Amino acid sequence: MRRVIIAITGASGVIYGIRALELLRSVDDVETHLIVTPSGARTIAEETHHHLDDVRQLADEVYSHKDIGAAISSGSFLTSGMLVAPCSIKTLSGIAHCYNDELVVRAADVCLKERRRVVLLLRETPLHAGHIQLMAQATQNGAIVMPPVPAFYHGLQTLDEAVTQTVARAMDLFAIHLDLTKRWREPG
Template identity: 75%
Template sequence: MQDARNLIVAITGASGAIYGIRALELLRSLPGVRTHLVLTASAARTIAEETDYLVNDVRALAHEVHHAKDIGASISSGSFRTAGMLVAPCSIKTLSGIAHSYADELVARAADVCLKERRRVVLLLRETPLHAGHIELMAQATRNGAIVMPPVPAFYHRPATVQDIVDQTVGRALDLFDIALPGTRRWTGGHKKNTEVNP
């Protein structure tokens, strides 16, 4: 296994912990990908509020777990090669730290390292509605090299369950790391039986 297929997954305290959890589940089954999890204290609270998962069960999905305050972890150094970092979900606090390179804890530090090494950083930002400060933070993070990807669901694949929506979003996020998940539905330019629009 090449070091470049190490992928950092961070779960922070925004709503939508299921995105990070599902990413870990799907990546676990892929050969050649090794996941490094950073799970914040706020994320642990959100997992308990929003899901039926136990925090220890989520940690067990990753190949390696790093404490959120351990800024000396392997992933805090650019010499540790990774394919990049997925922050799912990404809180506004985390976005702010990444946008301003305020690396007081491991999530922001690992993201900052990926950005300085020109590695992919994908932020599934979970906040709405947005005020001007949020938008400016997204713009700054984008200028730094991050990709801001709010988990806005697609419906062309006709999702029947919440799981379908989550899987489609996670699949599209992992596409950005050139990791293709089996079963990800893609738009093919298909036709509809009735494309007329009534006035």
């Protein structure tokens, strides 16, 4: 069983984390572990028609953002890694500086020290130099910064298609290949 941690933080774009949970429910050998920050919960209410309890029910395990002693806060708890979708600048800063004051950053830090994937769907624009430095530091720590920028080469028709394509590409980074990903044609 592959375990994937999903964190939903307070940046705009909570639909990315929700869609990841929805898509991973159909993958038989993947178990999802969810953290929703208080700001993430508020953004779910502001940006979507989803109820927080319904989002939590999409996950196999749910943790409080305060539970620093949760299973996912230990390197001995095996996971494939962590997707932070969306990733706020506050969360990026915590990950970049190893500031483990709550479970999202602690779980990311554990994944990084164990050399597991941490993918950050960073949602902020425009960027100032401080944001860029934080992205560089998080990358040096081993994280993958993946702003959810849609690709247009496959003829997107809806926002839903763009969200699904972005999440499916993020899952590729965990070697979870969903049939929903439209791929660029191979040469020849």
